[in-house]
Amino acid sequence: xxxxxxxxxxxxxxxxxxxxxxxxxxxxxxxxxxxxxxxxxxxxxxxxxxxxxxxxxxxxxxxxxxxxxxxxxxxxxxxxxxxxxxxxxxxxxxxxxxxxxxxxxxxxxxxxxxxxxxxxxxxxxxxxxxxxxxxxxxxxxxxxxxxxxxxxxxxxxxxxxxxxxxxxxxxxxxxxxxxxxxxxxxxxxxxxxxxxxxxxxxxxxxxxxxxxxxxxxxxx
Amino acid sequence: xxxxxxxxxxxxxxxxxxxxxxxxxxxxxxxxxxxxxxxxxxxxxxxxxxxxxxxxxxxxxxxxxxxxxxxxxxxxxxxxxxxxxxxxxxxxxxxxxxxxxxxxxxxxxxxxxxxxxxxxxxxxxxxxxxxxxxxxxxxxxxxxxxxxxxxxxxxxxxxxxxxxxxxxxxxxxxxxxxxxxxxxxxxxxxxxxxxxxxxxxxxxxxxxxxxxxxxxxxxxxxxxxxxxxxxxxxxxxxxxxxxxxxxxxxxxxxxxxxxxxxxxxxxxxxxxxxxxxxxxxxxxxxxxxxxxxxxxxxxxxxxxxxxxxxxxxxxxxxxxxxxxxxxxxxxxxxxxxxx
Numbered sequence: 237x238x239x240x241x242x243x244x245x246x247x248x249x250x251x252x253x254x255x256x257x258x259x260x261x262x263x264x265x266x267x268x269x270x271x272x273x274x275x276x277x278x279x280x281x282x283x284x285x286x287x288x289x290x291x292x293x294x295x296x297x298x299x300x301x302x303x304x305x306x307x308x309x310x311x312x313x314x315x316x317x318x319x320x321x322x323x324x325x326x327x328x329x330x331x332x333x334x335x336x337x338x339x340x341x342x343x344x345x346x347x348x349x350x351x352x353x354x355x356x357x358x359x360x361x362x363x364x365x366x367x368x369x370x371x372x373x374x375x376x377x378x379x380x381x382x383x384x385x386x387x388x389x390x391x392x393x394x395x396x397x398x399x400x401x402x403x404x405x406x407x408x409x410x411x412x413x414x415x416x417x418x419x420x421x422x423x424x425x426x427x428x429x430x431x432x433x434x435x436x437x438x439x440x441x442x443x444x445x446x447x448x449x450x451x452x453x454x455x456x
Numbered sequence: 457x458x459x460x461x462x463x464x465x466x467x468x469x470x471x472x473x474x475x476x477x478x479x480x481x482x483x484x485x486x487x488x489x490x491x492x493x494x495x496x497x498x499x500x501x502x503x504x505x506x507x508x509x510x511x512x513x514x515x516x517x518x519x520x521x522x523x524x525x526x527x528x529x530x531x532x533x534x535x536x537x538x539x540x541x542x543x544x545x546x547x548x549x550x551x552x553x554x555x556x557x558x559x560x561x562x563x564x565x566x567x568x569x570x571x572x573x574x575x576x577x578x579x580x581x582x583x584x585x586x587x588x589x590x591x592x593x594x595x596x597x598x599x600x601x602x603x604x605x606x607x608x609x610x611x612x613x614x615x616x617x618x619x620x621x622x623x624x625x626x627x628x629x630x631x632x633x634x635x636x637x638x639x640x641x642x643x644x645x646x647x648x649x650x651x652x653x654x655x656x657x658x659x660x661x662x663x664x665x666x667x668x669x670x671x672x673x674x675x676x677x678x679x680x681x682x683x684x685x686x687x688x689x690x691x692x693x694x695x696x697x698x699x700x701x702x703x704x705x706x707x708x709x710x711x712x713x714x715x716x717x718x719x720x721x722x723x724x725x726x727x728x729x730x731x732x733x734x735x736x737x738x739x740x741x742x743x744x745x746x747x748x749x750x751x752x753x754x755x756x757x758x759x760x761x762x763x764x765x766x767x768x769x770x771x772x773x774x775x776x777x778x779x780x781x782x783x784x785x786x787x788x789x790x791x792x793x794x795x
Contacts, residue, residue, distance in 0.1 A: 263536070267536075286580075287577060287580065290577060290581055290584040291580075293584040293587070293588070294584045294624075298587025298590070299620075302617055305595075306610070306614070309598045309606070309610070362577065
């Protein structure tokens with residue numbers, strides 16, 4: 237039963253990954269990435285890591301990919317802009333990728349040899365994951381979380397600074413409606429107040445008039 | 457598990473069929489109850505034409521839904537437009553499968569539970585599946601290719617992602633006390649005291665976030681009919697609309713079940729009498745508690761006005777999330793002191 241499940245969901249993960257690259261519309265690429273995440277969660281389950289499997293779904297499929305889908309929708313990234321296909325990139329890219337894959341395969345073969353992976357029959361308890369995170373790997377864990385914090389702070393700072401330069405929204409409005417969706421949208425370079433006019437609905441303030449006027453043009 | 461695989465599959469299928477039947481009937485009648493209760497709150501009579509006291513109204517509604525013409529907007533993204541209501545319904549129905557509603561009983565001579573899937577991390581499974589529900593709403597709005605739908609789905613998406621955080625954090629307190637993510641063990645840990653007493657703040661946060669998570673008044677901005685037509689499902693008709701409707705009410709049942717399991721002691725209650733009664737009384741207590749939450753939903757709908765969108769977001773991020781975090785911290789400190 238377990239090998240069959242492994243091949244089914246491994247296959248789904250691979251098919252999703254290939255579909256992600258092949259699809260023209262970004263929204264379908266994002267959704268196939270969701271499918272990949274789901275299939276990976278099942279593979280984690282097969283390895284007995286229940287907790288990781290569902291965290292994978294909650295965090296990646298349920299939160300991060302939702303934000304991706306959101307941004308794709310807000311930018312209305314429906315038709316991709318064709319770029320000039322670089323011959324040099326193709327000539328160098330494929331061989332380098334092949335080399336990397338061979339290297340990786342060699343590394344894994346050296347590290348794990350031919351020992352088969354055991355699927356099913358054992359279960360990683362949630363407490364064990366906690367022990368590993370907060371005892372064994374406490375320092376890397378905390379450092380990673382600080383890294384995330386820095387990233388978030390930086391994004392908010394960049395968004396706030398650009399807003400001031402554009403003079404789009406006065407400080408009062410921003411504090412008033414300073415919600416993460418807004419910061420997120422602007423960090424990912426949505427024009428200022430593209431959401432503000434209709435979605436966020438800041439309290440009517442005369443200063444923010446120009447921004448609203450511009451938002452009209454950006455609506456779908 | 458000592459029972460043969462065949463029997464296990466058979467029992468699971470029987471349980472699924474019963475759960476599906478009960479759930480769909482329940483949803484139809486919650487909807488009738490909602491119309492009746494809101495009518496009485498507003499000094500009206502409510503539906504009373506179909507059958508005695510309007511009791512057959514859900515059947516009439518169902519027939520109407522099925523017979524209505526299905527309209528697909530010409531500019532819609534067909535595949536996603538079709539998938540969105542399916543995602544909503546499937547996600548809503550899958551979530552209910554890990555909810556235990558009573559103790560253990562015997563079927564075909566094998567012990568089994570009042571629960572479809574008894575898994576170790578039921579609560580996490582529930583949160584995971586519920587977090588996927590947002591795709592139904594977001595894709596519905598986007599694929600409809602209409603302004604109102606799109607704005608509704610953006611509101612819905614950001615609202616659900618925001619309140620999911622408060623919802624999950626509120627549940628951490630009880631999980632810390634119970635020391636388990638298994639819904640059965642959480643209920644069993646409450647045999648002395650229901651967690652609503654030590655975790656009252658978490659209960660309030662959970663309840664608020666649950667209303668937002670299911671897009672119900674006072675947080676029903678995604679389908680604010682005064683501004684958005686009908687929000688993300690504006691362009692949906694007939695059974696496709698009914699599927700969103702169904703998903704919303706099943707989600708209401710699910711979050712009510714979780715509130716009952718985690719805060720109100722699940723199926724705990726006075727148990728007495730002959731063995732058969734002792735088996736079914738816990739189920740009755742569980743249903744009674746869930747019924748209380750469902751009534752609360754309807755009551756609130758008939759009573760409260762709607763939030764403004766920026767108020768909703770500010771309330772979620774600046775009040776509920778910090779409060780939930782503080783609650784986790786305090787719970788942790790108290791637990792380690794008591795240890």
